[in-house]
Amino acid sequence: MAATVWRRALPRILSLSPTITATPAAIQSHPWAADCPRKLLPLAARWDSRRFVQLEPKIDVDNKVDPFGLVAEEMAQLGRRLRDMVAAEVPKLASAAEYFFKLGVEGKRFRPMVLLLMSSSLTMVLPSAAAAAATSDEKNWRHHKLAEITEMIHVASLLHDDVLDHADTRRGIASLNFIMGNKLAVLAGDFLLARAAFSLSTLQNDEVVGLMSKVLEHLVAGEVMQWTVDAEKSSSMDYYLQKTFYKTASLIANSCKCIAILAGHPKEVAALAFDYGRHLGLAYQLVDDLLDFTGTKASLGKPALSDLREGIATAPVLYALEEHPALQELIDRKFKDPGDVDSALKMVLASSGIRKTKELAREHASKAADAVAAFPPTASDKASLCRRALTELTEQVITRSK
Amino acid sequence: MAATVWRRALPRILSLSPTITATPAAIQSHPWAADCPRKLLPLAARWDSRRFVQLEPKIDVDNKVDPFGLVAEEMAQLGRRLRDMVAAEVPKLASAAEYFFKLGVEGKRFRPMVLLLMSSSLTMVLPSAAAAAATSDEKNWRHHKLAEITEMIHVASLLHDDVLDHADTRRGIASLNFIMGNKLAVLAGDFLLARAAFSLSTLQNDEVVGLMSKVLEHLVAGEVMQWTVDAEKSSSMDYYLQKTFYKTASLIANSCKCIAILAGHPKEVAALAFDYGRHLGLAYQLVDDLLDFTGTKASLGKPALSDLREGIATAPVLYALEEHPALQELIDRKFKDPGDVDSALKMVLASSGIRKTKELAREHASKAADAVAAFPPTASDKASLCRRALTELTEQVITRSK
Numbered sequence: 001m002a003a004t005v006w007r008r009a010l011p012r013i014l015s016l017s018p019t020i021t022a023t024p025a026a027i028q029s030h031p032w033a034a035d036c037p038r039k040l041l042p043l044a045a046r047w048d049s050r051r052f053v054q055l056e057p058k059i060d061v062d063n064k065v066d067p068f069g070l071v072a073e074e075m076a077q078l079g080r081r082l083r084d085m086v087a088a089e090v091p092k093l094a095s096a097a098e099y100f101f102k103l104g105v106e107g108k109r110f111r112p113m114v115l116l117l118m119s120s121s122l123t124m125v126l127p128s129a130a131a132a133a134a135t136s137d138e139k140n141w142r143h144h145k146l147a148e149i150t151e152m153i154h155v156a157s158l159l160h161d162d163v164l165d166h167a168d169t170r171r172g173i174a175s176l177n178f179i180m181g182n183k184l185a186v187l188a189g190d191f192l193l194a195r196a197a198f199s200l201s202t203l204q205n206d207e208v209v210g211l212m213s214k215v216l217e218h219l220v221a222g223e224v225m226q227w228t229v230d231a232e233k234s235s236s237m238d239y240y241l242q243k244t245f246y247k248t249a250s251l252i253a254n255s256c257k258c259i260a261i262l263a264g265h266p267k268e269v270a271a272l273a274f275d276y277g278r279h280l281g282l283a284y285q286l287v288d289d290l291l292d293f294t295g296t297k298a299s300l301g302k303p304a305l306s307d308l309r310e311g312i313a314t315a316p317v318l319y320a321l322e323e324h325p326a327l328q329e330l331i332d333r334k335f336k337d338p339g340d341v342d343s344a345l346k347m348v349l350a351s352s353g354i355r356k357t358k359e360l361a362r363e364h365a366s367k368a369a370d371a372v373a374a375f376p377p378t379a380s381d382k383a384s385l386c387r388r389a390l391t392e393l394t395e396q397v398i399t400r401s402k
Numbered sequence: 403m404a405a406t407v408w409r410r411a412l413p414r415i416l417s418l419s420p421t422i423t424a425t426p427a428a429i430q431s432h433p434w435a436a437d438c439p440r441k442l443l444p445l446a447a448r449w450d451s452r453r454f455v456q457l458e459p460k461i462d463v464d465n466k467v468d469p470f471g472l473v474a475e476e477m478a479q480l481g482r483r484l485r486d487m488v489a490a491e492v493p494k495l496a497s498a499a500e501y502f503f504k505l506g507v508e509g510k511r512f513r514p515m516v517l518l519l520m521s522s523s524l525t526m527v528l529p530s531a532a533a534a535a536a537t538s539d540e541k542n543w544r545h546h547k548l549a550e551i552t553e554m555i556h557v558a559s560l561l562h563d564d565v566l567d568h569a570d571t572r573r574g575i576a577s578l579n580f581i582m583g584n585k586l587a588v589l590a591g592d593f594l595l596a597r598a599a600f601s602l603s604t605l606q607n608d609e610v611v612g613l614m615s616k617v618l619e620h621l622v623a624g625e626v627m628q629w630t631v632d633a634e635k636s637s638s639m640d641y642y643l644q645k646t647f648y649k650t651a652s653l654i655a656n657s658c659k660c661i662a663i664l665a666g667h668p669k670e671v672a673a674l675a676f677d678y679g680r681h682l683g684l685a686y687q688l689v690d691d692l693l694d695f696t697g698t699k700a701s702l703g704k705p706a707l708s709d710l711r712e713g714i715a716t717a718p719v720l721y722a723l724e725e726h727p728a729l730q731e732l733i734d735r736k737f738k739d740p741g742d743v744d745s746a747l748k749m750v751l752a753s754s755g756i757r758k759t760k761e762l763a764r765e766h767a768s769k770a771a772d773a774v775a776a777f778p779p780t781a782s783d784k785a786s787l788c789r790r791a792l793t794e795l796t797e798q799v800i801t802r803s804k
Binding site: 160182183184186187190194195197198200201204206209210212213214216217219220221223227 | 562584585586588589592593595596597599600602603604606608611612614615616618619621622623625626629
């Protein structure tokens with residue numbers, strides 16, 4: 001196939017196939033790619049900067065593992081248990097809560113996957129006899145439970161966010177709010193929180209209950225911080241990162257920590273697990289903020305520039321502000337005047353805001369990988385493989401295009 | 403003063419004075435009542451059936467205790483702690499959550515009062531040495547914590563109900579929803595639930611965490627059951643009472659039970675505490691449903707007939723249905739056609755619906771008193787006094803006029 005044909009075809013392949021990601025390895029393994037000239041591969045990264053984050057050329061193709069594949073069976077069980085769990089006595093409510101678990105909207109289940117990988121990664125000789133006495137089955141049961149709880153809290157926060165944001169779509173399908181009304185979205189969220197709280201109590205670990213309750217508080221605090229009307233705060237990167245930790249990273253950071261606690265690991269290991277989750281979560285959100293500028297409705301399943309339209313100044317804007325002081329006025333009035341969103345977009349794209357955001361995301365991804373590298377040695381092959389998968393995720397998070 | 407003057411004055415006294423309740427004892431103790439002819443007292447009950455629930459003539463005036471007075475000091479401490487607890491890092495959110503704790507709207511704090519009385523009522527020799535070993539201070543700390551948690555859950559459910567119901571007023575003041583928007587009401591509710599969950603974890607009792615999580619689930623289930631469109635269910639008294647338990651009685655029933663559990667009492671005592679809360683809660687709600695027909699906006703702080711206007715058929719309607727089958731059609735269409743609310747009101751008032759509802763409320767109040775009477779013997783005077791106060795509350799709940 002001629003290079004010119006491929007130049008047109010590549011973007012289509014990449015945007016149409018759900019199984020392909022924008023990495024050279026993924027493109028090479030695609031059935032259509034057999035005769036794609038190798039020199040065209042870099043184009044997949046550059047052809048449309050509004051669609052794809054730049055590729056990481058240093059990825060070692062042979063050394064890659066498939067994070068989801070490693071825990072696919074456990075994930076399938078988890079999906080079944082989540083569906084069973086929301087089958088309450090009240091059919092109407094159950095169907096509302098099942099909505100998100102059924103339609104495959106949350107098909108990727110990113111957080112449970114991370115937690116299951118974390119669980120296997122921390123298989124090593126335990127320091128205390130008491131911890132070691134806990135059977136592997138008992139530990140697995142607790143870890144699976146925690147993964148379910150984390151997903152329930154995540155979905156509950158999505159449901160409540162939908163009410164808050166008056167969002168008409170989320171990830172490409174009409175939101176529960178839109179379909180079934182505010183009432184049911186609030187209640188279905190409350191219902192999931194109630195089930196999550198009950199599940200937590202069955203773990204019989206007060207430190208874990210305390211940490212996960214704090215996460216609930218962080219989710220709320222992060223949401224409220226987002227509406228700040230304080231001009232100084234709304235253009236501060238520190239404030240922005242604190243908000244991002246509360247809103248996005250606290251859930252995965254604390255649940256990773258709980259995995260370590262439930263397995264009986266010492267504080268130092270729990271802290272590394274927390275660091276992994278925290279940095280991964282921050283990297284994820286920074287890329288999310290970036291994709292809001294470079295993505296499109298089709299690839300994101302939601303309107304591009306939605307943050308600006310909601311009056312929120314994210315990392316690309318805050319970096320751009322350093323070069324374009326005129327942005328301050330727009331930030332202060334939350335991009336509400338006609339033309340504000342377009343003006344802000346132009347200034348951001350003309351600045352190094354996107355690049356610096358990407359660099360910050362990469363920095364956090366790298367710190368997440370460092371935390372995994374600092375885990376105590378293990379003799380288990382499965383643990384080693386899962387650690388590689390956790391590291392692989394830090395790459396995937398910053399190279400994802402949706 | 404002539405009897406005719408009193409006949410006009412009595413209703414005014416009763417409706418204007420916040421300290422007087424519609425009982426003969428309360429009327430007699432009122433400064434204006436010195437020369438009120440005794441034969442006029444029953445009028446306070448009958449003069450306006452739309453305002454007052456019929457008096458209980460059998461009350462022994464000399465034997466009464468003041469339930470609130472018995473725990474007034476503890477209640478003041480609890481109020482302070484609740485205000486401190488909602489002082490979060492995010493001022494905007496704290497002010498939203500404080501809203502309900504500050505304005506005195508929830509000034510009566512019915513649930514914490516019941517729980518503090520229950521706590522003192524169950525002072526007796528404990529069967530197990532382990533339970534007895536817990537110091538009184540430790541027990542008090544746990545009980546106060548539980549009372550705070552219960553109030554936080556209650557206020558959180560009010561906040562979320564406000565969003566759900568599009569209520570413009572609640573208890574006479576503009577709702578948080580109306581003043582500060584849906585966003586803040588949902589988040590402030592979530593914030594209180596998060597703080598409640600965290601407080602629960604500090605009690606370090608998994609059974610208690612489990613029971614209180616179930617309460618959250620019941621609150622949601624009750625709300626959803628209320629919207630049922632199933633004609634058979636929406637006119638079933640069993641379904642109605644189940645819904646009422648979930649929505650109103652489960653919180654107080656289970657928190658009463660938790661008081662017993664946290665004090666180390668055996669299952670039988672915990673079951674009696676649960677029964678007290680359950681029957682008190684049901685009686686309370688039945689009177690609430692009744693006052694929606696017989697009260698006015700001024701005395702209730704909310705529009706009368708609000709249940710009918712929201713399409714909800716409560717106990718008076720369900721009893722009236724037995725005598726007026728024409729109500730079925732109105733129930734089925736949720737009183738939505740013009741004139742439906744007025745027609746339903748007429749049929750209810752022409753039926754024995756109000757009387758039967760009152761009888762059912764009295765039956766539950768009586769069962770609540772029976773549960774207290776069955777508590778194990780105690781040598782503590784304070785415990786005896788608090789048991790009398792709990793019994794007194796069962797009277798107050800059914801004789802209240804707002």
